[in-house]
Amino acid sequence: MDISKKLLIVTFSIFALFTVLLITASHSILLESFSDLEEQDTAKNTGKIEQAIAWEIMSIDRTARDWAFWDDTYDFVNTLNPQYIESNLDGNTLYSLDLNLMLFVNKSGSLVYPMSVDLINETVVPVPEGIKEGIDSGVLIAHNDTDYIHGVVLLDNGPMLVVCRPILTGPGKSPHAGTLIFGKYLDDSYRMFLENRTKTSLELYTLNQQMPPDFQKAFNIIASGEKSPVIILGNERVAGYFALRNTIGEPVAIVRADYPRELYEQGEKTLYYIYIFLLISGIATGAATKFSIDRLLVSRLITIDNFLRKVKRDKDTSKKLEMEGEDEIHRLSKGINDMLFSIRLAEQELRASEYEKKFILDSLEEIVVLRDPEFNVRWANQAALKNRDLLMIENKEKALDIPVNDRKTPQELQLPGAPIWTDHEFTSPEGKTWLLRLKPICGETGNIIAYLETGVEITERKKYEIELFRAKQDAEVANYAKSEFLANMSHELRTPLNSIIGFSDLLHDKVYGELNARQLKAVGNISGSGKHLLNLINEILDLSKVEAGGFELHYSTFWLADVFAEVRDMLFPFAASKGIKLELEIEKDLPGIYGDRERITQVLSNLMTNAVKFSNENSCVRVKASQNNNFIEVSVSDEGIGIAAEDHDKLFKPFSQIDSSSSRKYQGTGLGLALVKEIVQLHGGAVWFKSEVGKGSTFGFSIPLHV
Structure with missing residues (x-):
C-alpha cells in the first residue's frame, strides 16, 4: 500500500471520528476543545519558531564542523599560517556565512585569531567582552575531542547564538588542537526574519532586563521544569513562550510569539454550522485530500527521489533540483541544492589543497619520497627526481641494509627482522652525501600502509x-x-x-x-x-x-681514622692560632679503605686546610665519614664566609679563586680543589659541595671500598 492510500484512510478515519464527537459533545465541551485546540496550535506554531532557532544553531554547527574538521584549520591554529588567512579569512567570510563572530582558540585557551563584524552596518567590531570572559573561564572551550558546546550568551549588544567545536583533522582522528567558535546575534533583523517566516509577532526579554508580568509568569513555569507555556493575553490575543538556554542548559531569555485568537472566535461562530457542514463535506474532503496530497506531497517526493537517483548515477553535482512553491518541500529542494553546491565546492577546495601541497613539496630542497609497503615509489618531489640515484633502492631490505651512521637515531623502534625508524648516509656518484630517514606510516589497525622517506644533503656538514x-x-x-x-x-x-x-x-x-x-x-x-x-x-x-696521563696511584688498605689523626696533628698549630676546634665523626665499624693513602691524605689535608683558612675565629670544623652501600663518604664542614651561588662554577678549576680580594686575604694558588677532584675521580669516586654566603661550606667526596 503506497503512502497516498494510507493518508487517505487516515484522513477519512480521523474526519469521521471527529464528526461523531462533535455531534455528540455538548456546546461547552466543543468550546473547551476549541480552546485546547487553540493552545495546541499556539504551542505548535511556537514550537516551529523554537525549531527554527534550533535549525539555525544546527546550520551554524554544520558550518562549524566543516571548518573545525578541516586539516588546514588544524594546521592554522598551531602555526597561524598567513596563507590560510589570505585564502579563507578575507573580509567577506563572515558575511557569506551570515555570522557575526568567528574565533580561533588554541589548545591552551588563548585566542589566536578573532573575526567579529556587524552584519547590519557591515563594519568590523571588537570581540564582545562576554565572549572573552567565556573563553577565559573555559565555558566556551572544548576540553576534549567530543565536546559540542552550543547555546545563547548574553552580551551588551544582545543575546548571541554560539556554537563551539573542537578543531580536529576529522571525527576522532587526532587530538584536538583548540576550539573554533561561531556566533550570530539574535538581533532585530533576525527577529524580523523569523516574523516574516512564521507570520507572527515576536518579542524577546533576557534575564538582565525588567520583564513584563506575562514573561515573568512564563519564566517561572519554564524554570519549574514544565513544558513551554501558552498564556491568553485577552479576548483577542494568545501567546506561546519558550526559553533560550545558555551553554550549560540554563534559561537566559524568554521569547514570546503572540497570535490572534481567530481559531477560537471562528470556532464559536461556526460551531453551529459545523455539524451539517461536516456531513456534507466529508466525502468531498476525503477526495480533495487525496488529490492534494498526491499533487502537493507524494508526486513532489517522487520527483526528489528521481533527481537524487540521477545525481548518484551520473556523479554530477552541478545539477539543480527545481521545485515550485514556498513550502517545506521547496525548502528541502533548496537544501539539497545547497548541499550539492557545498559538495562541489569541497571537491574544488580539495583539488586546490592537493595542488598547494604538491607545489610546497616540490619547492623543497629536501628529498621527500612516498613508497608503498613493497617499497615501490608511489610519489616523489622534484628534489628526489633530480637525484634519481636515491630512488634506485627497489625493496625495503636493501634500504635497511645501508650502513647506519655511528650517531644512531634517538628512537629505533623494532619490527621482526629490521628497524622501522632509522637514518642512513648515502653517497651519490657525484660525490654528494645525503642523510636519509625512513619512517613507516601505519593504518588504524597498526599495519604498515606506506613508507615516508626524507633526505637532506649533508656534504658540507661532513666536511x-x-x-x-x-x-x-x-x-x-x-x-x-x-x-x-x-x-x-x-x-x-x-x-x-x-x-x-x-x-x-x-x-x-x-x-x-x-x-x-x-x-x-x-x-x-x-x-x-x-x-x-x-x-x-x-x-x-x-x-x-x-692531564698527561702519568699520575699513578699506589694502592694499600688503611684506616681513615689514622689519616685524619695525621692531618689533624699537621693542622693543629694553624687551627689553634685561630681558635678553631677540629672534630671527627666516624661511623662505627667503618671498614678500611683500599686506595692510595698518600693521595687520600692529600685530599683530606686540602679540604681541611681550606675549611680552617676560610673559617671564622673561634668556630669549628667537622669531618664526617660513613659507609653508603659500597662507597665511603667523607664531608668537611666549616662555619666560615661561604660561597655565593654565582661563584660555584669557579670551584674545582685550576688556578681559580672566587675573587681577587680573596686571593689577597687568603694565600693559595687555586690548585687544591682541582687536585682533590682529579685524585678522587682517579679512585673512581666523585666530589660534591654545598655553600651559602655567611652560612659556611661543606665539601665532600666518595670513593669505592674496592677498586
Whole structure:
C-alpha cells in the first residue's frame, strides 16, 4: 500500500471520528476543545519558531564542523599560517556565512585569531567582552575531542547564538588542537526574519532586563521544569513562550510569539454550522485530500527521489533540483541544492589543497619520497627526481641494509627482522652525501600502509665534521705537549729550589756560624718562601701528571681514622692560632679503605686546610665519614664566609679563586680543589659541595671500598 492510500484512510478515519464527537459533545465541551485546540496550535506554531532557532544553531554547527574538521584549520591554529588567512579569512567570510563572530582558540585557551563584524552596518567590531570572559573561564572551550558546546550568551549588544567545536583533522582522528567558535546575534533583523517566516509577532526579554508580568509568569513555569507555556493575553490575543538556554542548559531569555485568537472566535461562530457542514463535506474532503496530497506531497517526493537517483548515477553535482512553491518541500529542494553546491565546492577546495601541497613539496630542497609497503615509489618531489640515484633502492631490505651512521637515531623502534625508524648516509656518484630517514606510516589497525622517506644533503656538514675532528686532535696534542712541558719544568725548578731550602735551613740552624736577629729573620723568610714555592710546584707537577696521563696511584688498605689523626696533628698549630676546634665523626665499624693513602691524605689535608683558612675565629670544623652501600663518604664542614651561588662554577678549576680580594686575604694558588677532584675521580669516586654566603661550606667526596 503506497503512502497516498494510507493518508487517505487516515484522513477519512480521523474526519469521521471527529464528526461523531462533535455531534455528540455538548456546546461547552466543543468550546473547551476549541480552546485546547487553540493552545495546541499556539504551542505548535511556537514550537516551529523554537525549531527554527534550533535549525539555525544546527546550520551554524554544520558550518562549524566543516571548518573545525578541516586539516588546514588544524594546521592554522598551531602555526597561524598567513596563507590560510589570505585564502579563507578575507573580509567577506563572515558575511557569506551570515555570522557575526568567528574565533580561533588554541589548545591552551588563548585566542589566536578573532573575526567579529556587524552584519547590519557591515563594519568590523571588537570581540564582545562576554565572549572573552567565556573563553577565559573555559565555558566556551572544548576540553576534549567530543565536546559540542552550543547555546545563547548574553552580551551588551544582545543575546548571541554560539556554537563551539573542537578543531580536529576529522571525527576522532587526532587530538584536538583548540576550539573554533561561531556566533550570530539574535538581533532585530533576525527577529524580523523569523516574523516574516512564521507570520507572527515576536518579542524577546533576557534575564538582565525588567520583564513584563506575562514573561515573568512564563519564566517561572519554564524554570519549574514544565513544558513551554501558552498564556491568553485577552479576548483577542494568545501567546506561546519558550526559553533560550545558555551553554550549560540554563534559561537566559524568554521569547514570546503572540497570535490572534481567530481559531477560537471562528470556532464559536461556526460551531453551529459545523455539524451539517461536516456531513456534507466529508466525502468531498476525503477526495480533495487525496488529490492534494498526491499533487502537493507524494508526486513532489517522487520527483526528489528521481533527481537524487540521477545525481548518484551520473556523479554530477552541478545539477539543480527545481521545485515550485514556498513550502517545506521547496525548502528541502533548496537544501539539497545547497548541499550539492557545498559538495562541489569541497571537491574544488580539495583539488586546490592537493595542488598547494604538491607545489610546497616540490619547492623543497629536501628529498621527500612516498613508497608503498613493497617499497615501490608511489610519489616523489622534484628534489628526489633530480637525484634519481636515491630512488634506485627497489625493496625495503636493501634500504635497511645501508650502513647506519655511528650517531644512531634517538628512537629505533623494532619490527621482526629490521628497524622501522632509522637514518642512513648515502653517497651519490657525484660525490654528494645525503642523510636519509625512513619512517613507516601505519593504518588504524597498526599495519604498515606506506613508507615516508626524507633526505637532506649533508656534504658540507661532513666536511665540517672532519675538520672539527682534526682540530680536536690538534688541540689534544697541544694540551698534552703543554702538560709535558709543565711537568718537565716543574722537575727542573724543584732541583735548585731544594738546594735553596736546604742551605737556608742550615743557615737558620746556625750550622755555619752565628747570625744576628735581622739575618736570622731574612734566612727564615727565604726558607718559608722556598717551601711555599716548592708546594706550588708540587701541585703543578701533580696536576700536569694527571692531564698527561702519568699520575699513578699506589694502592694499600688503611684506616681513615689514622689519616685524619695525621692531618689533624699537621693542622693543629694553624687551627689553634685561630681558635678553631677540629672534630671527627666516624661511623662505627667503618671498614678500611683500599686506595692510595698518600693521595687520600692529600685530599683530606686540602679540604681541611681550606675549611680552617676560610673559617671564622673561634668556630669549628667537622669531618664526617660513613659507609653508603659500597662507597665511603667523607664531608668537611666549616662555619666560615661561604660561597655565593654565582661563584660555584669557579670551584674545582685550576688556578681559580672566587675573587681577587680573596686571593689577597687568603694565600693559595687555586690548585687544591682541582687536585682533590682529579685524585678522587682517579679512585673512581666523585666530589660534591654545598655553600651559602655567611652560612659556611661543606665539601665532600666518595670513593669505592674496592677498586
